Amino acid sequence: MLENKVAVVTGAGRGLGRAYAKALAAAGAAVVVNDIDADVAEETVAEITKNGGKAVAEVGPVGETETAQALVDRAVNEFGRLDIMVTNAGVLRDRTLRNVTDEDFDLVLRTHLRGTFTCGRAAFLRFREQGEGGRLILVGSPAGQRASFGQTAYSAAKAAIVGMARTWAVECAKANVTVNAIIPTALTRMVATIPGLGQLVEEVEKGAPVPRDVRLRGLGTPEDAAGLVVYLASDAAAHVTGQAIGVGGDRIALWSHPSEVVSAVREGGWSAEAIAEIFPSVFTPRLQEYRPEPLEVPGQKPGAGK
Numbered sequence: 525m526l527e528n529k530v531a532v533v534t535g536a537g538r539g540l541g542r543a544y545a546k547a548l549a550a551a552g553a554a555v556v557v558n559d560i561d562a563d564v565a566e567e568t569v570a571e572i573t574k575n576g577g578k579a580v581a582e583v584g585p586v587g588e589t590e591t592a593q594a595l596v597d598r599a600v601n602e603f604g605r606l607d608i609m610v611t612n613a614g615v616l617r618d619r620t621l622r623n624v625t626d627e628d629f630d631l632v633l634r635t636h637l638r639g640t641f642t643c644g645r646a647a648f649l650r651f652r653e654q655g656e657g658g659r660l661i662l663v664g665s666p667a668g669q670r671a672s673f674g675q676t677a678y679s680a681a682k683a684a685i686v687g688m689a690r691t692w693a694v695e696c697a698k699a700n701v702t703v704n705a706i707i708p709t710a711l712t713r714m715v716a717t718i719p720g721l722g723q724l725v726e727e728v729e730k731g732a733p734v735p736r737d738v739r740l741r742g743l744g745t746p747e748d749a750a751g752l753v754v755y756l757a758s759d760a761a762a763h764v765t766g767q768a769i770g771v772g773g774d775r776i777a778l779w780s781h782p783s784e785v786v787s788a789v790r791e792g793g794w795s796a797e798a799i800a801e802i803f804p805s806v807f808t809p810r811l812q813e814y815r816p817e818p819l820e821v822p823g824q825k826p827g828a829g830k
Contacts (some may be wrong), residue, residue: 525758527552530603532595534586534643535613537564539712540663540746542571544610547750548757549577554603558595558613560585578603586613586639592646600650608659608757609647611640611685616714618674632677637684644688644703648696657700659757662689664705664768669779671816686768690781693766702765704756707779708749709742709772734773744773752776786810 531548535541537559545555549572557572557579559565565581572579582598584591599606614636617628644660651658667675668682689705696703711728715721728734734744752771755761768779788806790798 525551525754525760526608529553529607529757530556530599530605531608531610531757532556532558532582532599532606532643532647533610533612534558534595534639536568537561539714540708540710540749541610541612542568543710543746543750544612544753545579546572546575546577547747547754548608548610549579550575551754551758553608553757554578554599555580556595556599556602557581558586559583560613585635586611586643587634589642589646592639592642595643596646596650605654606647606650606658607656608661609643610661610663610753610757611643612663613639614663614678614681616675616678618678619676620674621676624676629677633681636678636681637688640685640688644692648692648699648701651696651701652699657702657762659761660689660692660696660701660703661753661756662686662703662705664689664707666707666709666770669707669768671814673816686779689768690766697765702756702762704761704764704766705768706749706752706756707768707770707777708752709770710746710749711738711743712746715743739773740775742770742772742775742777748773785812 526548529552531553533541533545533548533555536545536557545557545568549555555572557565557568562581562583565583569579569581580598580602582595584594596606615632617632619628640662644662647658647660662685664686665682667679668686672679686705689703692703711725711734713725715725728745749771752769756764770777770779786807788802
């Protein structure tokens, strides 16, 4: 499906990133595996090559322009070209608003958002130089699509990444480059702190199957999310761009673009008094839900994980 293609996957040493890298390689692509941890990056490379795939490790923290360019250069120097960039790398510093430090906020946004920006830009410039199109696959999160208690920086970064994907899809279209955001959910270390999920993550990491009811709600293994990455990287998805697509467990979903829910027009504009008069009847019935969706976990009462 991806023979003769070359991909870069950031944050590919563990979890979802490793699953993406392995799936791309299994589909025929040569892969540059990026991670800040050299040992886990080499482990991913070893798994890929053991199964007959092609991969090399490029170690470094994303966010800096130099790292992004090094990733593109490694792909070109090792494999002759670049076709796919998957911006997966990220960190968590989960705290409620009053406890978020400047350092926490900056680190999360530099890794997720600036890392996506610099890697996406470097890849696009290479795609344009090659003149054969390309695939930018940006990694969002449900935390960027709806409320996520205690994740100020992470939610902001992930929401911005999806917005960036829509804008880039417009800007990159003439170069035949598609840009999509994926919204993955999986039982990884990043969700282990959610009440009720820690034990399940531990069991799955040891090889236990994911319960069927959990899979149906959209939580599975990292490998369950990798098929979407391969699809979006392939020629079969040449018509798909500017989208946010969720995947996890046994579910796949297309997220909507933000749009107006209801509007009103008043000649001469709107004073505070005029808004107060119309709001209860026209807008209040259509106010949008802002709370996180309740997460149901086996053995836990619905809503207990809010």
